[in-house]
Amino acid sequence: MSRVIVLMNLGSPDSTEVKDVRRYLNEFLMDERVIDIPFLVRKLLVGGIIVPFRAPKSAEAYRSIWTKEGSPLIVLTKQLLTAVQSKLQDPVRIVMRYGNPSTPSVLKEIHHTYPDLKEIVLVPLYPHYAMSSYETAVVQFEELHKKAGYSSTVKTIKPYYDHPAYIKALADSIKPYLNKEFDKLVLSYHGIPERHVKKSDCTGTHCLKVNDCCNVPSAAHKVCYRHQTFVTTDLVQEALGLPKEKVEQTFQSRLGRDPWLQPYTAARLAELPKEGVKRIAIACPAFVSDCLETLEEIAEEGKHIFLEAGGEEFTMIPCLNTDEQWVNTIATWVEEISAGQTEMLLA
Incomplete structure (x- = not known):
């Protein structure tokens, strides 16, 4: 192999x-x-x-x-593995940045099983670049691979926040939940501290320093989480054919007292009913697998906040999970890498 x-x-x-x-x-x-x-x-x-x-x-x-099978994120990622494996001849594995299956154990297993292994294609299940998600996952995997001295090479898929196939899969997965009257589609992204945005800025002079920085072209955008989430929102809004006023972007999961990216999801869910927004649909594009942050923080706690504030209808849109179009997208990316078509794919 x-x-x-x-x-x-x-x-x-x-x-x-x-x-x-x-x-x-x-x-x-x-x-x-x-x-x-x-x-x-x-x-x-x-x-x-x-x-x-x-x-x-x-x-x-x-x-x-929690489900009978265990953690939703682990269960859904295993199901994604099975679905992607059905599309490919190459063996597929899953690994977790934290917890199990761990990176060292997976690297050891695949090199033991396939001693002549030449190449690993790493698919981070993070659409956007952030030092606390995509970066830490990729750096850990590549560093442990190098430290162990494996002869195989690692090819890593870069953030795909604006890739047409990802946007189409995401928009098409949202569309069925908008087949009834709604006042607003809320896209809630995982938040990060503002200092992370500034720290990741390779120019040191752009992010959160230039007026309307996310819309002013800069080399910083290659690794700017804030910019990339705005791009995803704009592309999804266009793909769905919705007017801008029907879509709102927020950030969730704040930890600590430092300023994080705003507006905060919880705060907006409490404010929207007072602004006449009584029926919302909400999706979490920073996640491709449903997890604690989507199932508990948004579908349970977020719904409670919205309805308590006077909201009338709260529709939670699942993550991509094992959506067939998403599965086909991953399989196609792998096949394109195999064919040497890597310009839009590899980091």
Whole structure:
């Protein structure tokens, strides 16, 4: 076997037990690309304050969405593996940035199973570039691959936030949920601290420093999460044929007191009914697999906020998950890489 395809997702605790959630949160929050402060300060903050208080609450949240098969994100990613595998001859594996199956274990398994392996095609299941998602996943995988001394090479698919096939799959997955009257489509993206946007700016002078920076051309946009989410929103709005006033973009999952990208999803869900927006449909394009942030934070907590504020109808739109068009898109990308058609695909 000369090639293996690896789908890389965020990860999940092994169970809803507090000890497993605590272990997962420690690994996640100790990542220097997630909480980007000096190691000792981060260790004191994460181990002494955040995790002890957050783990029991997170465990309760996970219990509210857990399935008989386990974590929704893990289950859905496994189902995506099966669906993609049915389209390809090359073997497909999944790996999680945090938790299991871990990067070292997957790298070891595929090189043991295929000792003559020449190439790994890494497909990060993150449409947009952010240091705390796409970057940390790719860097970890490539560094551990290099450190282990494997002779295979790694080809990594770059962020596909504006790729026509991704946009079409995303828009087409949203469209069926808009077949009834609605006041607004809300696209809620995972939030990041503003300092991450500035830190990722390769120019050091553009992001959140230039007026209307996301619409002013810059080399910084290649790794600017904020810019890339706005591009996705605009392309989806155009693909759906909706007027701009029918679509609103927000950011969710804020952690800590530092300023994060705004507007905040929870705040807008509370404000919209007061503005006459009583019926909304909401999707989360930063995620390709439903998880805690979509199933609990939006479908449960977000719905409660909206209805309590006077909203009348709240329609949660699932992530792409195992949508057939999305599966075909991944398979096509892999085949195009095999054929050497890599200009739009490889990082």
